[in-house]
Amino acid sequence: MKSPYLEVTFRHGRPLAAYLYLPRASGERSDYVEQAGSGLLVDFTVDGKPIGVEMTAPGHVSLAELNQVLAALNASAVTEEDVAPLLAA
Template sequence: MTRDTYLEVTYRHGRPVAAYLYFPGGANAEVARTQKMKPGLVADFAADGRPIGLEIVSPSAVSLQDVNEVLQSLNKEALPEEEFAPLNAG
């Protein structure tokens, strides 16, 4: 994983309710379109077509394998297990 890729998790009552995986250069980019990739996973794209992030809208329904399959389809590096761990909290 590159240094500019990071996961931001939103919690409610100690449980993850949503998350966003930012890709390099995506933190300041404007979302031009979205695409549902798998249940609970929505990719955001910039106007130039590059993926800028991955919305994890149902953390409890998404596995690390699901996330990594989507990342592979977007030509992004796999998310290490330790980076996914906060989504298993609660």
């Protein structure tokens, strides 16, 4: 996968969880998880490459907070358009 994409899980019309997949090579898997803020968890490969950001309380995560975590990971920022399903819920 070459570009990030967002997956949102809804329950009763409200976002229950969300996951931002970061670019990764085929076969790369999560080896460990680190908390990156309130309701934000980052998955890393065995060699320390970030491959995704889980949002356990997506209704409480701001675009600015998410981009701050991405900047700390040296990952590309996301735009409002990238996370539109999350912001619309």
